[in-house]
Amino acid sequence: MSADLPAIEVRDLVKTYAGVTAVNKVSFTVARGEILGFLGPNGAGKSTTMRILTGYLPANSGQVTVCGLSVATHSDEVKNFIGYMPENNPLPDDMRVSEYLHYRGRLKGLSRGKLGVRLDEVLDLCDLKRVRHRIIGTLSKGFRQRVGIAEAILAEPPVIIMDEPTIGLDPHQILIVRDLIASLRGRMTVIISSHILPEIEMTCDRVLIINQGRVVTQGAPADLRREVFGHSRYELEIAGDTAAALPAALVRIEPTLHIADAGEPDAAGFRKLSLTTVRDDDLGETLLRALAADERFRLRALNRVQPSLEDVFLASTRRGWDAVDAPKGASK
Ligand SMILES: Nc1ncnc2c1ncn2[C@@H]1O[C@H](COP(=O)(O)OP(=O)(O)OP(=O)(O)O)[C@@H](O)[C@H]1O
Ligand SMILES: [Mg+2]
Known part of the structure:
Protein backbone atom coordinates (compact mmCIF):
# COMPACT_ATOMS: atom_id res chain seq x y z
CA MET A 1 0.00 0.00 0.00
CA SER A 2 1.28 3.44 -0.84
CA ALA A 3 2.57 5.57 2.00
CA ASP A 4 0.12 8.43 1.47
CA LEU A 5 -2.98 6.24 1.32
CA PRO A 6 -5.03 6.57 4.55
CA ALA A 7 -5.07 3.40 6.66
CA ILE A 8 -8.84 3.60 6.97
CA GLU A 9 -11.31 5.40 4.76
CA VAL A 10 -15.04 5.45 5.53
CA ARG A 11 -17.47 7.07 3.14
CA ASP A 12 -21.22 7.60 3.60
CA LEU A 13 -21.62 4.57 5.80
CA VAL A 14 -25.24 3.63 6.57
CA LYS A 15 -26.48 0.79 8.78
CA THR A 16 -30.07 0.17 9.81
CA TYR A 17 -31.38 -2.49 12.15
CA ALA A 18 -35.02 -3.33 11.54
CA GLY A 19 -35.88 0.24 10.58
CA VAL A 20 -33.63 1.88 13.23
CA THR A 21 -30.82 3.89 11.63
CA ALA A 22 -27.79 3.15 13.81
CA VAL A 23 -25.20 4.72 11.47
CA ASN A 24 -26.28 7.54 9.20
CA LYS A 25 -23.87 8.63 6.44
CA VAL A 26 -20.73 8.50 8.53
CA SER A 27 -17.52 9.54 6.73
CA PHE A 28 -13.99 9.87 8.07
CA THR A 29 -10.43 8.84 7.35
CA VAL A 30 -7.64 7.72 9.63
CA ALA A 31 -4.03 8.33 8.60
CA ARG A 32 -1.39 5.66 9.01
CA GLY A 33 0.05 5.67 12.50
CA GLU A 34 -2.71 7.91 13.83
CA ILE A 35 -4.62 7.25 17.07
CA LEU A 36 -8.28 8.16 16.70
CA GLY A 37 -10.64 8.43 19.67
CA PHE A 38 -14.23 7.53 18.99
CA LEU A 39 -16.61 9.26 21.37
CA GLY A 40 -20.36 9.33 21.65
CA PRO A 41 -23.19 8.75 24.11
CA ASN A 42 -24.79 5.32 24.54
CA GLY A 43 -26.45 4.15 21.34
CA ALA A 44 -24.54 6.68 19.19
CA GLY A 45 -23.40 3.98 16.76
CA LYS A 46 -19.77 3.50 17.87
CA SER A 47 -19.84 -0.28 18.18
CA THR A 48 -21.88 -0.67 15.01
CA THR A 49 -19.33 1.38 13.05
CA MET A 50 -16.44 -0.59 14.52
CA ARG A 51 -18.09 -3.91 13.66
CA ILE A 52 -18.51 -2.79 10.06
CA LEU A 53 -14.90 -1.57 9.85
CA THR A 54 -13.63 -4.93 11.04
CA GLY A 55 -15.70 -6.89 8.53
CA TYR A 56 -17.97 -8.54 11.10
CA LEU A 57 -21.14 -6.73 10.07
CA PRO A 58 -22.24 -5.73 6.58
CA ALA A 59 -23.31 -2.13 5.98
CA ASN A 60 -26.46 -1.16 4.08
CA SER A 61 -24.53 1.30 1.94
CA GLY A 62 -21.30 3.27 1.84
CA GLN A 63 -17.66 2.24 1.46
CA VAL A 64 -15.00 1.20 3.93
CA THR A 65 -11.42 0.53 2.89
CA VAL A 66 -8.74 -0.70 5.27
CA CYS A 67 -5.14 -0.56 4.04
CA GLY A 68 -6.52 0.03 0.54
CA LEU A 69 -8.85 -2.99 0.49
CA SER A 70 -12.64 -2.83 0.51
CA VAL A 71 -14.15 -4.47 3.59
CA ALA A 72 -17.27 -5.43 1.62
CA THR A 73 -15.37 -7.47 -0.98
CA HIS A 74 -12.23 -8.53 0.97
CA SER A 75 -13.46 -9.07 4.52
CA ASP A 76 -11.16 -12.06 5.18
CA GLU A 77 -8.01 -10.18 4.11
CA VAL A 78 -9.10 -7.11 6.02
CA LYS A 79 -9.58 -9.18 9.19
CA ASN A 80 -5.88 -10.11 8.91
CA PHE A 81 -4.90 -6.43 8.95
CA ILE A 82 -6.87 -5.65 12.09
CA GLY A 83 -6.47 -6.48 15.75
CA TYR A 84 -10.02 -6.12 17.06
CA MET A 85 -11.23 -6.10 20.61
CA PRO A 86 -15.03 -6.13 20.43
CA GLU A 87 -17.43 -4.67 22.97
CA ASN A 88 -17.94 -7.00 25.95
CA ASN A 89 -14.84 -8.89 24.83
CA PRO A 90 -16.17 -12.45 24.47
CA LEU A 91 -13.56 -15.02 25.59
CA PRO A 92 -13.66 -18.80 26.03
CA ASP A 93 -14.10 -19.38 29.76
CA ASP A 94 -12.58 -22.85 29.80
CA MET A 95 -9.16 -22.05 28.33
CA ARG A 96 -6.01 -20.89 30.12
CA VAL A 97 -4.72 -17.41 29.30
CA SER A 98 -1.49 -18.49 27.56
CA GLU A 99 -3.23 -21.41 25.87
CA TYR A 100 -5.88 -19.08 24.43
CA LEU A 101 -3.37 -16.47 23.24
CA HIS A 102 -1.22 -19.21 21.72
CA TYR A 103 -4.25 -20.57 19.87
CA ARG A 104 -5.23 -17.11 18.61
CA GLY A 105 -1.64 -16.42 17.54
CA ARG A 106 -1.56 -19.61 15.48
CA LEU A 107 -4.90 -18.66 13.87
CA LYS A 108 -3.40 -15.27 13.02
CA GLY A 109 -0.61 -17.06 11.19
CA LEU A 110 2.31 -16.56 13.63
CA SER A 111 4.92 -19.32 13.47
CA ARG A 112 5.51 -21.36 16.63
CA GLY A 113 9.00 -19.93 17.06
CA LYS A 114 7.93 -16.30 16.72
CA LEU A 115 4.81 -16.86 18.81
CA GLY A 116 6.78 -17.96 21.88
CA VAL A 117 8.78 -14.72 21.95
CA ARG A 118 5.84 -12.50 21.07
CA LEU A 119 3.59 -14.14 23.68
CA ASP A 120 6.13 -13.33 26.40
CA GLU A 121 6.33 -9.73 25.17
CA VAL A 122 2.56 -9.27 25.10
CA LEU A 123 1.99 -10.93 28.50
CA ASP A 124 4.55 -8.50 29.87
CA LEU A 125 3.08 -5.43 28.12
CA CYS A 126 -0.42 -6.22 29.38
CA ASP A 127 0.81 -7.20 32.87
CA LEU A 128 -0.61 -10.70 32.50
CA LYS A 129 2.41 -12.81 33.47
CA ARG A 130 0.98 -13.59 36.91
CA VAL A 131 -2.18 -15.08 35.48
CA ARG A 132 -0.84 -16.80 32.36
CA HIS A 133 -1.76 -20.26 33.68
CA ARG A 134 -5.17 -19.28 35.05
CA ILE A 135 -8.46 -20.44 33.50
CA ILE A 136 -10.02 -17.40 31.79
CA GLY A 137 -13.43 -18.06 33.39
CA THR A 138 -11.92 -17.44 36.85
CA LEU A 139 -10.40 -14.05 35.99
CA SER A 140 -11.76 -10.70 37.17
CA LYS A 141 -13.24 -8.31 34.62
CA GLY A 142 -10.10 -6.17 34.45
CA PHE A 143 -7.88 -9.16 33.72
CA ARG A 144 -10.31 -10.36 31.05
CA GLN A 145 -10.07 -6.91 29.43
CA ARG A 146 -6.31 -7.22 29.39
CA VAL A 147 -6.49 -10.63 27.72
CA GLY A 148 -8.64 -8.99 25.01
CA ILE A 149 -6.09 -6.20 24.54
CA ALA A 150 -3.24 -8.73 24.42
CA GLU A 151 -5.06 -10.64 21.71
CA ALA A 152 -5.66 -7.48 19.65
CA ILE A 153 -1.98 -6.51 19.56
CA LEU A 154 -0.58 -10.07 19.46
CA ALA A 155 0.15 -10.37 15.73
CA GLU A 156 1.29 -6.71 15.47
CA PRO A 157 -1.33 -5.86 12.84
CA PRO A 158 -1.15 -2.48 11.07
CA VAL A 159 -4.59 -1.50 12.44
CA ILE A 160 -5.95 -1.91 15.98
CA ILE A 161 -9.62 -1.33 16.77
CA MET A 162 -10.68 -1.52 20.41
CA ASP A 163 -14.23 -0.95 21.61
CA GLU A 164 -14.01 0.59 25.11
CA PRO A 165 -10.73 -1.09 26.06
CA THR A 166 -10.54 0.50 29.51
CA ILE A 167 -14.06 -0.19 30.70
CA GLY A 168 -13.92 -2.03 34.03
CA LEU A 169 -10.25 -1.32 34.68
CA ASP A 170 -8.94 0.22 37.89
CA PRO A 171 -7.07 3.55 37.66
CA HIS A 172 -3.67 1.86 37.73
CA GLN A 173 -4.64 -0.43 34.86
CA ILE A 174 -6.10 2.50 32.92
CA LEU A 175 -2.65 4.10 33.10
CA ILE A 176 -1.02 0.91 31.82
CA VAL A 177 -3.46 0.69 28.90
CA ARG A 178 -3.01 4.36 28.11
CA ASP A 179 0.78 3.93 27.96
CA LEU A 180 0.33 0.80 25.90
CA ILE A 181 -1.83 2.62 23.35
CA ALA A 182 0.56 5.59 23.30
CA SER A 183 3.42 3.19 22.60
CA LEU A 184 1.65 2.12 19.39
CA ARG A 185 1.66 5.72 18.06
CA GLY A 186 3.31 5.98 14.66
CA ARG A 187 3.68 2.19 14.40
CA MET A 188 0.05 1.12 14.18
CA THR A 189 -3.18 2.86 13.27
CA VAL A 190 -5.50 2.76 16.26
CA ILE A 191 -9.19 3.48 16.82
CA ILE A 192 -10.46 3.32 20.38
CA SER A 193 -13.86 4.15 21.75
CA SER A 194 -14.22 5.31 25.32
CA HIS A 195 -16.43 7.24 27.67
CA ILE A 196 -13.42 8.38 29.67
CA LEU A 197 -12.85 11.71 28.02
CA PRO A 198 -9.66 12.97 29.67
CA GLU A 199 -8.11 9.67 28.71
CA ILE A 200 -9.06 10.04 25.06
CA GLU A 201 -7.64 13.52 25.20
CA MET A 202 -4.33 12.28 26.55
CA THR A 203 -3.97 9.32 24.20
CA CYS A 204 -5.52 10.36 20.90
CA ASP A 205 -4.23 12.55 18.08
CA ARG A 206 -7.75 13.18 16.90
CA VAL A 207 -11.22 12.79 18.32
CA LEU A 208 -14.37 11.99 16.39
CA ILE A 209 -17.64 12.59 18.18
CA ILE A 210 -20.75 10.82 16.96
CA ASN A 211 -24.33 11.13 18.10
CA GLN A 212 -27.43 9.38 16.78
CA GLY A 213 -25.38 7.77 14.02
CA ARG A 214 -23.93 11.03 12.68
CA VAL A 215 -20.51 12.62 12.99
CA VAL A 216 -21.10 15.70 15.11
CA THR A 217 -17.57 17.03 15.08
CA GLN A 218 -13.98 15.90 14.70
CA GLY A 219 -10.51 17.30 15.15
CA ALA A 220 -7.55 17.56 17.49
CA PRO A 221 -8.74 17.98 21.08
CA ALA A 222 -7.38 21.56 21.20
CA ASP A 223 -9.12 22.53 17.92
CA LEU A 224 -12.43 21.09 19.14
CA ARG A 225 -12.26 23.25 22.22
CA ARG A 226 -11.80 26.32 20.05
CA GLU A 227 -14.53 25.33 17.61
CA VAL A 228 -17.12 24.63 20.25
CA PHE A 229 -16.33 27.48 22.63
CA GLN A 306 -9.06 25.33 29.71
CA PRO A 307 -12.44 23.81 28.84
CA SER A 308 -12.26 20.05 29.23
CA LEU A 309 -13.05 17.66 26.45
CA GLU A 310 -16.09 16.77 28.55
CA ASP A 311 -17.38 20.31 27.93
CA VAL A 312 -16.66 19.91 24.21
CA PHE A 313 -18.47 16.59 24.19
CA LEU A 314 -21.54 17.95 25.95
CA ALA A 315 -21.64 21.10 23.80
CA SER A 316 -21.20 19.22 20.52
CA THR A 317 -23.64 16.41 21.26
CA ARG A 318 -26.18 18.97 22.43
CA ARG A 319 -25.58 20.78 19.16
CA GLY A 320 -26.16 17.47 17.35
CA TRP A 321 -29.44 16.93 19.12
CA ASP A 322 -30.51 20.46 18.32
CA ALA A 323 -29.76 19.78 14.66
CA VAL A 324 -31.70 16.51 14.71
CA ASP A 325 -34.65 17.91 16.63
CA ALA A 326 -34.85 21.17 14.72
CA PRO A 327 -37.89 21.49 12.44
CA LYS A 328 -37.10 20.75 8.81
CA GLY A 329 -35.87 23.79 6.91
CA ALA A 330 -35.03 25.70 10.10
CA SER A 331 -31.75 27.50 9.70
CA LYS A 332 -29.27 27.59 12.57
N1 LIG B 1 -28.25 -6.08 16.87
C1 LIG B 1 -29.00 -4.99 16.94
N2 LIG B 1 -30.33 -5.01 16.62
C2 LIG B 1 -31.09 -3.90 16.65
N3 LIG B 1 -30.61 -2.68 17.00
C3 LIG B 1 -29.33 -2.58 17.34
C4 LIG B 1 -28.44 -3.72 17.32
N4 LIG B 1 -27.21 -3.30 17.70
C5 LIG B 1 -27.32 -1.97 17.93
N5 LIG B 1 -28.57 -1.54 17.73
C6 LIG B 1 -29.04 -0.14 17.83
O1 LIG B 1 -28.20 0.67 17.04
C7 LIG B 1 -27.91 1.89 17.71
C8 LIG B 1 -26.41 2.07 17.85
O2 LIG B 1 -25.89 1.07 18.74
P1 LIG B 1 -24.35 0.88 19.06
O3 LIG B 1 -24.21 -0.36 19.87
O4 LIG B 1 -23.58 0.97 17.81
O5 LIG B 1 -24.04 2.19 19.94
P2 LIG B 1 -22.77 2.56 20.82
O6 LIG B 1 -22.39 3.93 20.43
O7 LIG B 1 -21.74 1.50 20.73
O8 LIG B 1 -23.36 2.62 22.30
P3 LIG B 1 -22.72 2.21 23.73
O9 LIG B 1 -21.94 3.40 24.19
O10 LIG B 1 -23.91 1.99 24.59
O11 LIG B 1 -21.89 1.00 23.54
C9 LIG B 1 -28.67 1.85 19.01
O12 LIG B 1 -29.89 2.52 18.81
C10 LIG B 1 -28.89 0.38 19.25
O13 LIG B 1 -30.06 0.16 19.99
MG1 LIG C 1 -20.87 0.27 22.07
Missing part, protein backbone atom coordinates in the same frame (compact mmCIF):
# COMPACT_ATOMS: atom_id res chain seq x y z
CA GLY A 230 -15.08 30.17 20.30
CA HIS A 231 -13.58 32.05 23.24
CA SER A 232 -11.04 31.83 26.03
CA ARG A 233 -11.78 32.14 29.70
CA TYR A 234 -9.70 33.52 32.56
CA GLU A 235 -10.33 33.48 36.29
CA LEU A 236 -8.93 36.10 38.55
CA GLU A 237 -9.08 37.02 42.21
CA ILE A 238 -9.09 40.76 42.52
CA ALA A 239 -9.96 43.47 45.05
CA GLY A 240 -10.79 47.13 44.44
CA ASP A 241 -13.30 48.90 42.26
CA THR A 242 -14.34 45.85 40.26
CA ALA A 243 -17.88 47.07 39.55
CA ALA A 244 -17.19 50.41 37.87
CA ALA A 245 -13.48 50.77 37.03
CA LEU A 246 -12.60 47.21 36.05
CA PRO A 247 -14.88 46.72 32.99
CA ALA A 248 -13.45 49.89 31.39
CA ALA A 249 -9.88 48.88 32.26
CA LEU A 250 -10.45 45.44 30.68
CA VAL A 251 -11.81 46.89 27.44
CA ARG A 252 -8.68 49.05 27.16
CA ILE A 253 -6.54 45.89 27.47
CA GLU A 254 -8.61 43.96 24.90
CA PRO A 255 -11.94 45.23 23.45
CA THR A 256 -13.65 41.81 23.63
CA LEU A 257 -12.71 41.13 27.26
CA HIS A 258 -15.67 41.21 29.59
CA ILE A 259 -16.72 39.93 32.99
CA ALA A 260 -18.92 36.84 32.57
CA ASP A 261 -19.38 36.03 36.21
CA ALA A 262 -18.49 37.68 39.52
CA GLY A 263 -18.48 36.07 42.98
CA GLU A 264 -19.08 37.73 46.35
CA PRO A 265 -16.09 39.45 48.00
CA ASP A 266 -14.36 37.44 50.77
CA ALA A 267 -13.26 38.84 54.15
CA ALA A 268 -10.16 40.43 52.56
CA GLY A 269 -12.29 42.09 49.84
CA PHE A 270 -11.19 39.79 46.97
CA ARG A 271 -13.75 38.59 44.43
CA LYS A 272 -13.41 35.67 42.03
CA LEU A 273 -14.18 36.90 38.51
CA SER A 274 -14.59 34.98 35.30
CA LEU A 275 -13.54 36.82 32.11
CA THR A 276 -14.16 35.80 28.52
CA THR A 277 -12.69 36.98 25.23
CA VAL A 278 -12.79 35.81 21.62
CA ARG A 279 -9.01 36.15 21.54
CA ASP A 280 -7.38 32.77 21.17
CA ASP A 281 -3.82 33.62 22.14
CA ASP A 282 -2.83 33.73 25.80
CA LEU A 283 -3.55 37.14 27.32
CA GLY A 284 -2.34 36.09 30.77
CA GLU A 285 0.86 38.13 30.80
CA THR A 286 -0.81 41.24 29.34
CA LEU A 287 -3.62 41.05 31.90
CA LEU A 288 -1.24 40.49 34.76
CA ARG A 289 1.00 43.43 33.84
CA ALA A 290 -1.87 45.86 33.22
CA LEU A 291 -3.87 45.01 36.32
CA ALA A 292 -0.86 44.82 38.65
CA ALA A 293 0.25 48.28 37.46
CA ASP A 294 -3.20 49.79 38.07
CA GLU A 295 -3.39 51.21 41.61
CA ARG A 296 -7.17 50.88 41.75
CA PHE A 297 -6.91 47.07 41.96
CA ARG A 298 -5.09 44.42 43.96
CA LEU A 299 -4.59 41.16 42.08
CA ARG A 300 -4.13 37.89 43.99
CA ALA A 301 -4.52 35.20 41.31
CA LEU A 302 -4.89 34.86 37.55
CA ASN A 303 -5.55 31.64 35.71
CA ARG A 304 -6.46 30.69 32.15
CA VAL A 305 -9.31 28.16 32.23
